[in-house]
Amino acid sequence: MTIATPAPKKRILFVDDEPAILAGLQNLLYKDRRRWEMTFALSGEIALEKLSTQAFDVVVSDMRMPGMDGATLLNRIKEASPSTARIMLSGHAEREAIVRALPALHQLLAKPCDAATLRATIERSLEGEATMHDARVRAVIGKIDKLPSPPQVFERLSAVMSSTDSTIEEIAAVVANDPSLSAKVLQLVNSAYFGSGQRTSSIADAVTLLGTEQLRYIGVTASVFSSLTEDPFPELPLHELQKHAVCTGTLARRLMAGGLAQEAFAGGLLHDVGRVVLAVGFPAEYREIIRSMTTTEADLGALELAAFGATHAEVGACLLGLWGLPAAILDVVRYHDRPGDAPEASWALASAVHVAEALSEGSCGLIDLASVDKARCTHLLEGWRQLAAGSR
Ligand SMILES: [Fe+2]
Ligand SMILES: [Fe+2]
Known part of the structure; x- marks a missing residue:
């Protein structure tokens, strides 16, 4: 024994x-x-x-x-x-x-x-x-205090934040258009300090709860948002990742309309933040990985596992967990490539984001039918495909 x-x-x-x-x-x-x-x-x-x-x-x-x-x-x-x-x-x-x-x-x-x-x-x-077995990766994740946004997004944010005429809706629209800004705002608002104990997955609610004055103050004084002067990652530019994230989130929200629409949007928007973490933390190594993925068609997750002991999905979920984001979002991020392995409560949500990712612009994968089946969501697929086709 x-x-x-x-x-x-x-x-x-x-x-x-x-x-x-x-x-x-x-x-x-x-x-x-x-x-x-x-x-x-x-x-x-x-x-x-x-x-x-x-x-x-x-x-x-x-x-x-x-x-x-x-x-x-x-x-x-x-x-x-x-x-x-x-x-x-x-x-x-x-x-x-x-x-x-x-x-x-x-x-x-x-x-x-x-x-x-x-x-x-x-x-x-x-x-x-x-789940992070590589000490280098743990250190990179622990040290990140903000994720970069593409310069165009950052400029738009600075413009709406510096104008006294901007409405909270205008600020929320800029934030919701970028995974890095959204992750930071959700981190702040899900802390008991800024969000007064209310946990939320809605980016619009998060911006409203923080309020324009507070957002301006912490945005400017603590510079909690950042941009890049130089893209560390020409093979996979940040603005393309941002676009892919917004398309995935927007479609996932449609697929889950009436259910967990806000969680689906946030999960879709944030599903690939782990890629940004790895690209910023290990630019040379990650560039190599993207290169071999495009030249040999090798599986991205497998290459990441071999190099870092974790996939971008796990890295993203680890960072957002450390930042205190709600469990539903963490499940979606962690299991966006294999929804069938998610906890049962998140099966539909993770499947919707997985399908939205495959069917939206800039898609980085196919639908894993076996995994969607394991998550008991096969019966939803046809309807989801029609919704996706209708939104193009
Ligand atoms: Fe991904
Ligand atoms: Fe993706």
Whole structure:
């Protein structure tokens, strides 16, 4: 008889200058002690000392602390240990400090935070990371604080944000037209801090919840959006990926009309963000992969697996999980090439995005009939094909 060795415990570091708060966290998460090894530090300096002698999977830090504050601490951890997931707990009147922390944090929670929210946030951060076996890829994902948008999109965003006459609908339309902007806005709004605890997959709702004033402030001061002066990736230009993403999202929303239309749009829009991550993080290697895919017709996923130990679908889901996006979107991104392997609750959604991707402009694959069948969606195919044909 073989006895399975238990998975090593995940290591979580909590940082707060108030002993009572740390004791409270310890109580709150008492039942998680069997799966998580929890360490508590009373200052940023102590936290960094601990990080220099052992690795942590997640750090949860208070913002306001005497000496080194949370923003400085998280920025230091981002440099020293990029693959550690970084969660910030903050009170409400600390916008200036938050702007300094934004490039370094993955999720932002409002204080006081209940056990369920904190637990779910930590779990989400750990989920995708478990499938990333290559430390280089984990470091690249952990370090990314924004994804690039094509220059034309970025210019349009700057124009609507700088004009005082722009309506929230105009800003939302620009954001929804680009996966990188949408991912960032969904990250911000799904944090309990900016979104007041409301989780959403709707990009229009996300922009409305943030509001023009807040978007302008964090967009300009924290420069949470970015553009590229030079495309790192001439074989697969960013504007083509953006167009492909918008077409897939728009068609997926039609296929799921009346159901999970917003999730389908967001999932379709974000399905290939992992490609952008790999292209930005490993430009030379990824260029080679795209080259061999086009010259030998080899399978992109197989080439990515061989080079990075993960596909762009898994890389994208890992990043968006770290950023705290809703589970339905993560499922779609992770399983857009193989919807039949998605959790049952996401079968229809992942199938719709998979089919939309294959039937929309700039398609990068065929419909995997066996996988759609495994997801019990074969009966929907004919209707979806007609909808796709009607939308051209
Ligand atoms: Fe893909
Ligand atoms: Fe795609």
